Amino acid sequence: MAEPTPATSTFDQDFPKNYEHATVEPRWTASWEAQGLYRFDPESSAAKAGRVYAIDTPPPYVSAAHLHTGHAMSYSQAEFVIRYKRMRGHAVFYPMGFDDNGLPTERYVEQKYKIQKGKITRKDFIDLCLKETREGAEVYQQLWKSLGLSVDWRMTYSTIAPRAVKHAQRSFLDLVAKGRLERRADPILWCPTCATALAQADVEAGEEQNRPMHAVRFDIVTSAHLAGLPDHGIIETTRPELVTACVALACHPEDGRFKNLSGIHFQVPLTNLRPERLRADTDDGAVFGDGLLSAPGGEFRQVPLIFDESVDPEFGTGLMMVCTFGDPEDIAKWRTHKLDTQLILDAHGRMVTPNIPELNGKRVHVQEKGSAIYSEARAAAVELLRQYGHLLGIRDNASRASLHERCSTPVEIQVAPQWFIRVLDLKEPLLERGRALNWYPPFMRERYEQWVENLRWDWNISRQRFYGVPFPVWFCNGCETANFAELDEIPVDPLMQAAPRPCSACGSTDLRPEPDVMDTWMTSSLTPLINANWANWPQGALQGKSLECKENSGEFPDIRDQPRPALYPAGVRVQAHEIIRTWLFYTVVKSHLHTDSLPWRDVMISGWGLDRQGKKMSKRAGNFVDPAEVIGKYSADALRYWAAGATLGQDLRYLEDDVKGGKRLLTKLWNATRFAMQYVGTSLPTQAEEPTLADKWVRSELIEVIGQATQGFETYEYNRAVRAVERFFWDTWCDHYLEIIKERFRDGSRFNAGEVAAAQNTLVFGTYALLRVFAPILPFITEELYHKAIKPLLAQSPVSIHVAPWPAADDGQVDVLGGTIWPDAQEHGAVLRDLIGAVRAARTAGKIGGGRPLAMIYAQLPEAIVPLLPEVSRDWLAACRAEGVQLGALPDDLPAATLGELHVAIAVAELVEQA
RNA sequence: AGGCGCGUAGCUCAGCUGGUUAGAGCACCACGUUGACAUCGUGGGGGUCAGCGGUUCAAAUCCGCUCGUGCCUACCA
Incomplete structure (x- = not known):
């Protein structure tokens, strides 16, 4: 019989009663850093x-x-x-x-x-x-x-x-x-606030809000007016300020209302306006000041009626304004029908309409308080349209704007030379890559698929900004050829360094740097x-x-x-x-x-x-x-414990109570380990062990739990791992196993030295395994406990629990105490657990505390369980602090309880003596 | 408008390929604990598994529809 090692003052010193994370955690952080453990x-x-x-x-x-x-x-x-x-x-x-x-x-x-x-x-x-x-x-x-x-x-x-x-x-x-890069002056997404081009991925959908629809009359050019045909068309738009950028009206080719109008042209409203006073004096109109007004005086610009399948005849009037540029639809039609270009916005989203002073220089988008967006340009345009009789009505219309995700400004479309990576032709191979990737959780692949399928723009990587990676490019001022740096010349900032050689095309030495910087995602x-x-x-x-x-x-x-x-x-x-x-x-x-x-x-x-x-x-x-x-x-x-509670891919609420739960787990882990070590002493037992059912049971369960944890981590489902381990630790390990073995150390007469040794081995190696499977989640306390409790006992001990071998191998073999799972140990252990539970319930029923010894357990058990009693009863009685068990009918006058098919009654020691 | 996720106890959430009486933590109630526990343990109350329909011997789980909710995508001039 090995002597239990009770708590001593030395033990208390080596292993303090309380776990102080505030000192322990920074200590290990510094130690790991000093050792280079994670290098x-x-x-x-x-x-x-x-x-x-x-x-x-x-x-x-x-x-x-x-x-x-x-x-x-x-x-x-x-x-x-x-x-x-x-x-x-x-x-x-x-x-x-x-x-x-x-x-x-x-x-x-x-x-x-x-x-x-x-x-x-x-x-x-x-x-x-x-x-x-x-x-x-x-x-x-x-x-x-x-x-x-x-x-x-x-x-x-x-x-x-x-x-x-x-x-x-x-x-x-x-x-x-590789021929993947192109410099093109395409219409591109543009942020007027940041004054830079954007990529599709930089744009997000805004809140849905009221963006009124304006009905605008376009007169048909008189010379094309035929008998029996209308003299005007009506379009609806949310962007009336872009009317003067109109380059065509479009309808569906099968739409009966417009079939006969093939070849006709419309007058674009407001394009006949000229600034009042200076009209006769100047050609360029660059000097208009405030207070000037426009008045009809010029020719209307004329735009054709085009037919395009993409126009929905059911929408609005079936007639659609195409302007350069309001949205991607405009770009598509502009391309298909090779339409004119009328740009009326500058880089900051201001109108450039020199002929219409009322509109000129007005901002298209102004962020108002709240989420409402008021546009001074739009208000002015509406007023003008109304004044000249082109505005037929305004109706409410809910839709959402596309916003720049960094500043929430509605994006516009501009035309300026940009560097593009061609990706639109790569949808299929990129989808194939997505399918070849292992997604955890798998359903997230849908997001990727959808994004790739919905790509509409090549990747524009130019940003008209300062702080980013410069393009290794110099342009020739003579022939506009782009001259690139060589591989051995990068990194380079062309703004700081002159071009290393003359233009490759024309030999000119007059080169200028590309001032743009790259998209951060580049x-x-x-x-x-x-x-x-x-x-x-x-x-x-x-x-x-x-x-x-x-x-x-x-x-x-x-x-x-x-x-x-x-x-x-x-x-x-x-x-x-x-x-x-x-x-x-x-x-x-x-x-x-x-x-x-x-x-x-x-x-x-x-x-x-x-x-x-x-x-x-x-x-x-x-x-x-x-x-x-x-x-x-x-x-x-x-905090990490809280984070481990999330299901992979799911959002997780921050609840302080959950963090407190983590703190409780730490306290429990500390105490359980400390408790276990009190009974182990300073060296491993040399006595050959004779495990009881409780030892076999807890080892077998532990091995299974390690398997579950391994499986969880392998599939990135850390929450499954931690839940399985935590449950085992709290319930099986603490509430049952540790309670069962207390008696083994308390009363030397009941268990022999081999059985005590079995408990000690189980405590040491079980704790070691538990610390290791908790280590990925709780790196600090597991390291502290490993060094306090386990490392001194091991012959060949890893320097840190974080480089200790995981207690399961690739083939699922578990190295805890030889990895033995005893036949029936889990099944019989479950019986033992229920038997203990029944007695605990009886104690509760009789208001008898767990500390009071029992003289006798009376039990009425199913046939199938009785044969197990020789194997089960010693651990059972030990866990219940009971002297003996007696099968048969239960006495009426004792505290009793039923758990499933188990019926028990208990007699406390004093009562028996008194009887 | 499509797609995806979610809807399970008062709260936060597990429940993988369908199979005892649906679970945990927190909260709540009762009891017990001066021998590991800045507490812990034991017991208890509490659920129409969003709803409807279907498949099956068997459905929280699979299928369809509906509702609610969140996100992603598209957006309609």
Whole structure:
């Protein structure tokens, strides 16, 4: 009989009664950092064997400085799986990135410093952006560390740093070489507030609101007026201010009302207006001042009637105004019918109508208070149309505007030369890539499919902004040829560096830099390639390498800036669902074009962090909770525990009670481990063990639970893993097993030394296994407990629980105590559990506390259970602190209970003595 | 307007390929706990699994429709 090791003062010192997360967590953060525990090691055997797991998580916009528990949630969720993979023996490559180039940062700086593009020098502006970027990154890194993210901070990238710039420029040049890039002066989406071109993905639908429909009369040109035909047509439009940009009226070819009108022309209202006083004096009209009025005096511009299948005869009057440009429909008809172009908006959304002073210079869109949008240009146009008798009516009409997602301004369409990546011809191969990717959860693929199917624009990557990756391009002032930098000349900023050679076409040395910068997604779409240092790859780096997105092959130069093709394709991309159409889509495009492969094997899509009411947390809404506060109050582990409660792909509400639940779990884990170790002592038992049913049962259950947890992590369903483990721990391990074995250590007469040794082994190895399966979720307390309780007992102990082997192997074999599952142990253990439950119910019925010994348990049991009693009864009696059991009819006068088919009554010790 | 997700206890949510009496946590009630528990344990109340119809020996689960809700996409000049 081994002596139990009771709590001593030494034990209390080594193993404090309370768990202090506020001191423990920062200590381990520092320790892990000092050891370089999470560094990617290309020399490790796992890396050399090709067991590499590279992670591509979102580089947050550091400019935002608004981290909330929603961010903490999604990064934690990714990290659960990352820690699991590390324990499975993968060489984990987990870098953090910061997205600090582009429009989001510019918008932030503009708002913070109340400045605008154009009123500050390009250099000053960029300096401010860089400053905010540095400060933001610092704050973020602090939080990520306190959250326990196992990032290799040496590998951090920034999307404005030279390495990323080089990648973006190489990507550009590679696409030029592949014939994927075009410079075109197409009509493109345009933000009048930001004064830049946009891509389709930058546009979002606004709230539905009243956007009145205006009926406008177009007179038919007199010479074409035939007897019996009408003398005018009526169109309906929500954009009356664009009437003077009309280039055609369109109808459906089968529409009977217009069939006979083939060949006729209409007069465009207001185009006959001229400024009153200066009409005779000048030709160009550039000098009109305020107070001038227009008056009829010129010729009406005439536009044809065109026939187009896309016009819906049922809509409005069946006659549609085509102007340049109100919406994509206009562009389509403009293209098909080769129509004239009448541009009347400038880059800031102001009307350019020199002949109509009342309209000229007026803003098309003005953000009013609330969500209503009032347009001064529209109001003026309506007034003019009414004045000249062209406005036939206004009716209410609900629809929604397309907004620039960064500033919520309704987008316009402009024509200006831009760089485009042709993608519209790639829909099929891109859909094929989407199908080849492993989506977790699978239904998220639908979002991708729909986006690709609905693509309507090539990817415009030009932005008329300051803070972004420059195009490595100089234009020839002589012949307008675009001259590109060579691969060995990047990264380069043409605004700072003169063209390295004369124009390739005409030999001129008169070259000017491309002033535009690249779309921010041009860079962030390269994150898997940036991590692999693709821009530094030699020719043929991927040759002979499987791009099947299976396991990666080995061979790593270990210097940070060296090419690392073995990290590509990455193992997994983790991101939220709302950027499937942007980040995920663009990354797939790039990998398809650059490497003819997928960028990663798996994609894990997380949901949103919601507030208590179920609204998405955001800075703008002001409904966010600061994760640093939560960590301070409840610990990072508790916050992570909350995050682990989300079903993959589903949103999760932030409820403080759930974080408190995590804190409770930590306390329980601490106490249970501390309790267990009191009975183990300072070394493992040498006595051969003789496990009882309780030992066999709990070990068998544990093995099953480990299997469930493994299965959960393998499919990125961390919540299944944590729920299974937590339930086992609380219910089976604490409430049953630990209660059962107390008696083994308390009363030396009941159990022999082999049985005590069995309990001690179970405690040690069960605790070790539990700590390991909890470790991905609760990295801090598991590390602390591992070092306090387990590591000193093991002969060959891992330096950290986070590099300890996962307790299950690929083939499902579990290494806990030899992985033995005893036949019938789970079934018989369930009987034991029920028998204990029945007695506990009887105690409750008789108001008898669990501490009071029982003299006798009277039991009436089903036939099938009776034969199990020899195996079950000792643990049963021990758990119930009962002297004996007697089968048969139950005495009437004792506290009794029924659980299923089990009927029991109990007699406390004193009562028996008195009887 | 299409697509996807969700609708299960007062609240927040699990319930994978259909199979005992539908579960957990929180909240609530009662009882017990000076021997691991800044508490914990035991027991209890509480559900038309949104609704209707279908398939099946068997449906929270599969199918159809309807309603509500959220998101994605498209938007109608």
